[in-house]
Amino acid sequence: MRNRRVRKVKGVLWFVLGVTFVVACARFFSGLGTVTDLTDRTPWGLWIGFDVMAGVALAAGGFVLAALVYCFRQEKFRPLLRPAILTAFLGYVAVAVGLLFDLGRPWNIWRPMFFWQHHSVLFEVAWCVMLYTTVLALEFLPVPLEGSRFHGVARFLKRFSLPLVILGIMLSTLHQSSLGSLFLITPGRVHPLWYSPILPLLFFVSAVGLGLAMVTFESRATSWLYGKKSEDPLLISLMRPLAVVLLLYAGIRFVDLAARGVLPLAFEWTWESTLFWFEMVVSALLPAALILSGAAKKGGRALSWIAGLVVVGFVLHRIDTAGISGITRAGVRYFPSWEEIVTSMGVVSAAILAFLFFVERYRVYPPEEEPAEPAPLPPVRVRYRQFTAPLATARSSSLLFVIGAALAFALLPSGAVFGARLVETPVRGSRRVLARDGSGQELLLVDGNRANELTLFPHDEHVKRLGEKACAICHHMNRPGDRETSCYECHRDEYVATDLFRHEDHVRALGGNAGCAKCHADPSLAKSRGNATSCLECHEDMVAGGDLVPKPAADSAFFAPSYMQAMHGTCMACHEAEDEKNGEAVPKLALCGTCHPDPRDFEPTAARGRTQE
Numbered sequence: 323m324r325n326r327r328v329r330k331v332k333g334v335l336w337f338v339l340g341v342t343f344v345v346a347c348a349r350f351f352s353g354l355g356t357v358t359d360l361t362d363r364t365p366w367g368l369w370i371g372f373d374v375m376a377g378v379a380l381a382a383g384g385f386v387l388a389a390l391v392y393c394f395r396q397e398k399f400r401p402l403l404r405p406a407i408l409t410a411f412l413g414y415v416a417v418a419v420g421l422l423f424d425l426g427r428p429w430n431i432w433r434p435m436f437f438w439q440h441h442s443v444l445f446e447v448a449w450c451v452m453l454y455t456t457v458l459a460l461e462f463l464p465v466p467l468e469g470s471r472f473h474g475v476a477r478f479l480k481r482f483s484l485p486l487v488i489l490g491i492m493l494s495t496l497h498q499s500s501l502g503s504l505f506l507i508t509p510g511r512v513h514p515l516w517y518s519p520i521l522p523l524l525f526f527v528s529a530v531g532l533g534l535a536m537v538t539f540e541s542r543a544t545s546w547l548y549g550k551k552s553e554d555p556l557l558i559s560l561m562r563p564l565a566v567v568l569l570l571y572a573g574i575r576f577v578d579l580a581a582r583g584v585l586p587l588a589f590e591w592t593w594e595s596t597l598f599w600f601e602m603v604v605s606a607l608l609p610a611a612l613i614l615s616g617a618a619k620k621g622g623r624a625l626s627w628i629a630g631l632v633v634v635g636f637v638l639h640r641i642d643t644a645g646i647s648g649i650t651r652a653g654v655r656y657f658p659s660w661e662e663i664v665t666s667m668g669v670v671s672a673a674i675l676a677f678l679f680f681v682e683r684y685r686v687y688p689p690e691e692e693p694a695e696p697a698p699l700p701p702v703r704v705r706y707r708q709f710t711a712p713l714a715t716a717r718s719s720s721l722l723f724v725i726g727a728a729l730a731f732a733l734l735p736s737g738a739v740f741g742a743r744l745v746e747t748p749v750r751g752s753r754r755v756l757a758r759d760g761s762g763q764e765l766l767l768v769d770g771n772r773a774n775e776l777t778l779f780p781h782d783e784h785v786k787r788l789g790e791k792a793c794a795i796c797h798h799m800n801r802p803g804d805r806e807t808s809c810y811e812c813h814r815d816e817y818v819a820t821d822l823f824r825h826e827d828h829v830r831a832l833g834g835n836a837g838c839a840k841c842h843a844d845p846s847l848a849k850s851r852g853n854a855t856s857c858l859e860c861h862e863d864m865v866a867g868g869d870l871v872p873k874p875a876a877d878s879a880f881f882a883p884s885y886m887q888a889m890h891g892t893c894m895a896c897h898e899a900e901d902e903k904n905g906e907a908v909p910k911l912a913l914c915g916t917c918h919p920d921p922r923d924f925e926p927t928a929a930r931g932r933t934q935e
């Protein structure tokens with residue numbers, strides 16, 4: 323019966339892994355765009371929100387227990403240490419794998435090791451992950467080596483366990499909090515109920531609570547799975563500290579919100595405030611109340627419930643901070659594709675399977691006091707059972723793996739199977755529309771690729787503010803003989819750069835064969851852009867020369883960057899500077915939503931009806 327439970331769980335995990343395997347192939351061979359719903363507006367989705375955040379969260383148990391045993395000398399918790407360290411290690415490996423899926427160019431992941439960028443939070447995060455994963459591997463290595471030929475190595479490593487543990491605690495303290503710092507640099511996206519200058523502290527305190535809960539949950543889960551004696555008495559003694567940490571976390575969070583004057587937002591009953599209360603109740607308030615009411619004293623299921631609530635609640639906190647809370651603010655429209663969801667589940671499944679592998683094969687949990695030796699079975703039968711049981715498991719698991727893979731293959735969109743094609747997205751000009759408020763103000767409806775992700779740009783109001791002569795601030799370049807050429811005439815594609823040079827036009831304009839030497843002055847050189855006469859030499863008049871967009875260099879090839887880049891380069895540069903000048907702590911003019919209203923408000927036909935093209 324026990325055996326069947328293990329086999330069922332493993333079967334499900336292998337099935338998920340089979341689906342993930344095919345999706346992973348599609349992701350790495352055909353690209354991110356074919357299997358995800360990520361876009362330039364939501365470059366971070368479920369994989370970062372869940373895989374990375376949950377991976378690090380799972381890992382929190384490692385450093386919390388290490389600190390309990392080694393720093394606070396609570397020796398009685400030692401039996402829980404090995405599983406906690408193993409989970410931490412697997413959690414971090416899962417983070418690395420999740421990152422590989424998410425990075426646009428995963429083969430560059432080694433770069434932070436050699437190219438140091440001290441000003442980047444991600445640089446610090448990358449180093450913490452690398453170092454801490456190494457430390458955890460060294461901490462755990464003695465367990466599989468113990469009984470093997472290499473037990474000498476195990477003994478050697480064990481001598482360094484104390485310094486390793488201390489290094490591990492330091493690194494993971496740094497890392498848990500620096501994950502919070504990561505979001506300090508995106509104030510424009512994180513909702514004020516989550517954004518806080520003390521995010522690093524909040525991340526750290528919640529990581530401690532999460533760690534305690536994770537250890538409890540894991541111990542209960544393995545007891546259930548293997549029908550092992552549970553460690554309830556030990557786990558019960560973890561509950562009081564857990565309650566203290568949870569209340570501390572809730573206290574800090576509310577005081578911080580109140581001190582920054584955003585607490586009223588929690589009572590406005592918006593979508594975000596509901597999310598906020600749900601998260602607070604699940605992660606901290608309800609579990610703390612349950613513990614204080616004495617529900618945990620009995621042990622058993624109550625422990626699993628409390629720990630489960632804390633884990634779910636804090637993983638939700640990470641996902642909220644990383645994305646969900648920004649949905650309405652940033653005007654984000656994103657829901658993970660089924661491929662993303664399956665891949666996330668697959669990474670977790672692989673980690674659980676690895677965990678079970680180590681638990682079954684090595685002394686991760688201390689051996690139970692043996693009940694009196696069972697009567698020895700006849701030798702032949704013992705060998706028979708040992709031989710078939712794992713084989714049967716292996717056979718049903720691989721069958722489920724293959725079924726999962728086949729199913730995924732059948733469901734994948736054709737782009738993912740046959741490779742994505744570069745889609746050209748030519749842009750068209752803006753249109754004049756009347757403002758909705760009935761003021762009679764004319765706005766420019768800018769929607770280059772007609773994707774309905776539009777901007778209502780108060781062009782004339784900007785001109786009024788900047789002065790009639792200031793056109794060149796934005797209209798930094800014009801076609802020959804023109805003034806204030808519209809941007810779309812040169813920045814011709816929404817996402818990729820445009821080459822402005824047309825050879826045949828120039829041959830015609832410069833007198834056919836007689837004109838070749840005007841550009842290809844030295845016949846011995848290859849006829850390339852670098853060797854030809856610089857565009858500026860004939861087209862000084864094209865450059866209008868504002869100070870917002872830098873003047874092209876003398877050797878510029880006149881490749882006009884994408885329409886989106888042209889817009890952001892112009893609009894954002896000034897809006898950010900304005901915010902800074904006005905001393906805004908949180909972006910206002912530079913907020914995505916300032917220029918990108920919720921696209922659902924604009925039916926394409928309605929917008930077109932008011933056009934005077």
Ligand code: HEC
Nearest residue numbers: 362363768769770771773775777889893894912913914917
């Ligand atoms: C100051 C104004 C402004 C701000 C602030 C701004 N954008 Fe834009 N953005 C534009 C304009 C103008 C366009 C061009 C509109 C178009 O072609 O549809 C654009 C285009 C885009 C596009 C391409 C639209 C499409 O149809 O595919 C994306 C994606 C985008 N912006 C994302 C963002 C994000 C994310 C932020 C916040 C970090 C942001 N923008 C902030 C002005 C702005």
Ligand code: HEC
Nearest residue numbers: 751752784785788790791792793795796797806808809810
């Ligand atoms: C803040 C930046 C900015 C300033 C300043 C500015 N423009 Fe523009 N202008 C734009 C953008 C962006 C567009 C839309 C281009 C597109 O659709 O590709 C535009 C479009 C135009 C258009 C064509 C669309 C239309 O029907 O209005 C004209 C004409 C124009 N600008 C003239 C001017 C003149 C003249 C001035 C100076 C008095 C000026 N602009 C100042 C950014 C600016």
Ligand code: HEC
Nearest residue numbers: 796797799800801807809812874878880881882888891892
């Ligand atoms: C005559 C063609 C032309 C027109 C019209 C034009 N641009 Fe450009 N733009 C260019 C070229 C070419 C470059 C690249 C210059 C270089 O190599 O330095 C450029 C570069 C830029 C850049 C710098 C982007 C970066 O990331 O380096 C911005 C921003 C920009 N344009 C915005 C605009 C806006 C806004 C408009 C309309 C108001 C506009 N441009 C109209 C040709 C044009």
Ligand code: HEC
Nearest residue numbers: 825828829832834835837838839840841842849850851854
């Ligand atoms: C206005 C300047 C200009 C004039 C006039 C001009 N060229 Fe070019 N030519 C260029 C540039 C710039 C390139 C590089 C094009 C590129 O990189 O896309 C080039 C490229 C070439 C190439 C290489 C094309 C390729 O596809 O690799 C040849 C061959 C060439 N030119 C021949 C000529 C001949 C013959 C004439 C006279 C009939 C001529 N060019 C007139 C600027 C000019």
Ligand code: HEC
Nearest residue numbers: 802803822823824827831840841855856857860861879880
């Ligand atoms: C030897 C002088 C000369 C050089 C060098 C030159 N052009 Fe031109 N270009 C001309 C002339 C002449 C015309 C056509 C007359 C006009 O409209 O002013 C022209 C027209 C253009 C036009 C408008 C017509 C069209 O083809 O769309 C663009 C854009 C342009 N050039 C871009 C470039 C770029 C980019 C370079 C550098 C790679 C370049 N030119 C180098 C002389 C030159």
Ligand code: HEC
Nearest residue numbers: 777778779780784795796889892893896897900911916917
């Ligand atoms: C040189 C500076 C500058 C540039 C460039 C600029 N803006 Fe602005 N913009 C401002 C300022 C300042 C305001 C604030 C006006 C106010 O407070 O009423 C503003 C306001 C706005 C608003 C109205 C915001 C609101 O809530 O009332 C929109 C929309 C906007 N800009 C879009 C754009 C777009 C799109 C571009 C690029 C095509 C752009 N801006 C380029 C300075 C600039």
